[in-house]
Each structure stands twice: as C-alpha cells, then as structure tokens.
Amino acid sequence: MFSHERIIVRRGPESGLPIIVAVHSTKLGPALGGCRLKAYGQWQDGLTDALRLSAAMTDKCALAGLPNGGGKTVIVGPATDPGLREAALHDAGTVIEELGGRYATGPDVGTGPDDMVTIGRRTSHVFCRPVGAGGSGDSSPGTAVGTVAALRAVCAARFGSAALAGRCFAVIGLGRVGGRVARLLAEAGAKLVVTDVDPALRPLADELGATWTTPDEALTADVDVVVPAALGGVLTPAVVTALRCAAVAGPANNQLDTPATADLLHARGILWAPDYVVSAGGVISATAVELHHDTPAQVAARLDAIGTTLTTVFTNAERDHITPGAAAHHLSRARVG
Numbered sequence: 001m002f003s004h005e006r007i008i009v010r011r012g013p014e015s016g017l018p019i020i021v022a023v024h025s026t027k028l029g030p031a032l033g034g035c036r037l038k039a040y041g042q043w044q045d046g047l048t049d050a051l052r053l054s055a056a057m058t059d060k061c062a063l064a065g066l067p068n069g070g071g072k073t074v075i076v077g078p079a080t081d082p083g084l085r086e087a088a089l090h091d092a093g094t095v096i097e098e099l100g101g102r103y104a105t106g107p108d109v110g111t112g113p114d115d116m117v118t119i120g121r122r123t124s125h126v127f128c129r130p131v132g133a134g135g136s137g138d139s140s141p142g143t144a145v146g147t148v149a150a151l152r153a154v155c156a157a158r159f160g161s162a163a164l165a166g167r168c169f170a171v172i173g174l175g176r177v178g179g180r181v182a183r184l185l186a187e188a189g190a191k192l193v194v195t196d197v198d199p200a201l202r203p204l205a206d207e208l209g210a211t212w213t214t215p216d217e218a219l220t221a222d223v224d225v226v227v228p229a230a231l232g233g234v235l236t237p238a239v240v241t242a243l244r245c246a247a248v249a250g251p252a253n254n255q256l257d258t259p260a261t262a263d264l265l266h267a268r269g270i271l272w273a274p275d276y277v278v279s280a281g282g283v284i285s286a287t288a289v290e291l292h293h294d295t296p297a298q299v300a301a302r303l304d305a306i307g308t309t310l311t312t313v314f315t316n317a318e319r320d321h322i323t324p325g326a327a328a329h330h331l332s333r334a335r336v337g
C-alpha cells in the first residue's frame with residue numbers, strides 16, 4: 001500500500017476541498033489514472049481509495065502492455081454547486097501540472113470528458129477531452145470492445161471455443177460500458193440475461209431480446225458467464241457459494257470483496273478473469289488515439305490483444321496451479337520489476 005512514489009494531499013486553494021493525487025509508479029513511464037470526484041465520510045477514506053486505485057492502475061497499465069505506470073486523483077466532494085465543482089477541478093489540474101508530466105489524468109467515477117476540459121485549463125496532462133476539444137472523448141466504447149475480447153478468451157479457456165454465439169451471459173449494469181457490452185454480445189448471437197437498478201434501462205433488454213431480471217437473480221443466474229458491469233465488491237464469499245455460472249468476467253472495478261475471494265472462486269471451479277485486465281480497453285484506446293495517433297484498425301488490434309493477455313494469464317495460472325488473480329499479479333510484477 002505504501003509503495004507509492006508520491007502522494008500529494010492538499011486543501012484546494014480555489015475550492016477549499018481536499019485534493020489527493022497519488023502516483024504509485026512511473027517505472028514503465030508516466031503514470032495514468034482517472035480523476036474521481038466523490039463524497040466520502042471523511043477525507044482519509046478518499047486517500048485510501050487513491051492509494052488502492054493508483055496501485056491497481058500500475059497493474060492495469062503493465063498488463064495492457066502500456067509504457068505507463070499508475071496514478072489516481074481523488075477530489076473529496078460533494079461538489080454539487082457548479083462553481084465549487086469548477087474550482088475543485090481547477091485545483092486538481094494545478095496539482096497535476098506541478099508533477100510536470102509524471103502523471104496524467106482522465107475521467108473516473110463522478111467526472112466525464114467535459115470535466116477534462118476544465119482540468120485542462122490548468123494542465124496539459126489530461127486525457128479524454130471531448131473529440132471537439134481535441135481529445136479522444138468517452139473511453140467506455142473502448143472498454144466495452146476490450147471486455148468482449150476478454151469474454152472470447154474466457155469462453156475459449158472454459159468451454160474450448162471462443163465463439164459467443166449460443167453462449168449465455170448475465171450482464172449486471174447496463175450503463176455506458178455494460179449497455180454496449182450487452183449490445184455487442186447480442187450482435188454476436190449470445191443469449192442474454194440483463195439487469196440494472198435503473199428501470200429506465202429495461203427497454204434495452206426488450207430491444208436486444210434479453211431476459212430482464214433483478215440484480216440478485218442475475219448474479220446467481222444459471223448462465224455460462226456472469227459479467228459484472230456496475231459497482232465493485234459484488235463477489236463476496238456468500239455470493240461465490242451461490243453462483244451457478246462457469247465463469248465471471250466483466251469491466252466493473254474491484255469485483256472481489258477481498259483478494260482471498262479469488263481462492264473461493266478457484267476452489268469452486270469458477271473461472272474469474274481479473275477485472276483490471278478485462279477493463280483495460282478505456283486506457284488502451286485513449287492512449288492509442290491521443291499518444292500514438294493510431295488508426296482505427298490499430299486501436300482495434302490493441303483492444304483485441306486484451307484477449308491474448310488474458311489467455312496468457314489463464315495458461316500461467318493452470319501451469320503454476322494458482323488463481324488467475326495471482327497469475328496476473330505475477331505477470332505485472334515481472335513487467336514492472
């Protein structure tokens with residue numbers, strides 16, 4: 001936890017809100033990680049989040065083959081007043097600028113592409129501004145495409161064929177990423193069970209010919225693969241006991257309540273794909289477009305490589321008799337050093 005290179009905690013001079021920037025590692029290159037704007041019980045909880053999430057970004061970038069390390073910005077809200085929000089984003093930009101390019105940010109929970117324009121008034125080290133403002137825009141389409149590449153690798157490892165047609169998936173959360181994943185799976189001929197706490201998303205289920213159910217029922221549905229695409233922490237010991245799927249793989253961050261839950265999944269013979277490998281499509285597509293100026297075909301190839309990485313993780317796990325989570329972590333350590 002305290003292996004971080006740099007941690008800045010500051011009362012923002014423009015907003016008065018706590019601004020936290022954690023740089024976990026720059027060994028592979030400048031650190032990347034989104035800007036989270038969220039209300040916490042106390043600011044120390046925001047610091048804990050920043051430390052944990054920046055370390056996870058180091059693993060995510062390493063496994064994605066990017067020449068980058070991990071970092072994170074946390075603005076401890078709430079900042080519902082537009083003026084306060086703007087001031088807080090300026091404060092975050094000022095701190096990031098002071099780091100001189102060792103860390104660049106992008107959208108995360110509570111922020112979006114438009115907010116990156118606001119941060120960008122104080123620093124150039126920012127990704128995912130809207131396309132019209134010179135950025136690569138919303139990263140969730142890339143995350144969704146990368147998730148589907150990961151699901152193909154999961155099917156190959158678990159069922160002996162990467163084909164999605166005829167396989168049954170339970171997609172939990174039909175937001176920016178989950179909604180697109182569900183659509184891509186339906187287009188590939190998969191059978192779908194879907195859910196969201198927001199009933200306004202139910203028409204998408206009808207449009208895709210999917211079965212709409214409750215979040216609890218989706219999690220324990222009798223399907224091939226459960227795809228968590230909402231919040232983290234869904235995989236608890238109690239949930240793992242109740243699972244009826246053969247695999248769990250989705251873009252939701254931090255799916256395990258604790259790392260030990262990976263062992264329980266393994267013991268039950270349920271294949272779990274580490275979320276930071278599955279969800280890397282957003283950072284891969286943003287850097288491909290904004291840093292490498294890749295063509296759409298090159299971006300697509302980079303996203304497809306998520307499947308190859310996951311296959312390596314599964315192969316190493318089987319060879320070494322360890323969980324995919326442990327295998328992914330070893331691979332990250334080998335790359336970061």
Ligand SMILES: NC(=O)c1ccc[n+]([C@@H]2O[C@H](COP(=O)([O-])OP(=O)(O)OC[C@H]3O[C@@H](n4cnc5c(N)ncnc54)[C@H](O)[C@@H]3O)[C@@H](O)[C@H]2O)c1
Binds near residue numbers: 178195231232
């Ligand atoms: N957007 C990206 O590019 C990206 C990149 C990496 C990881 N992720 C992760 O993927 C997940 C989804 O991200 P998103 O951008 O689609 O978010 P989003 O806010 O657009 O969508 C989340 C959806 O989940 C629903 N939801 C919330 N709680 C739920 C519950 N208990 N049961 C069922 N549905 C619930 C919400 O109503 C919403 O529709 C998050 O964990 C996020 O951290 C996203």
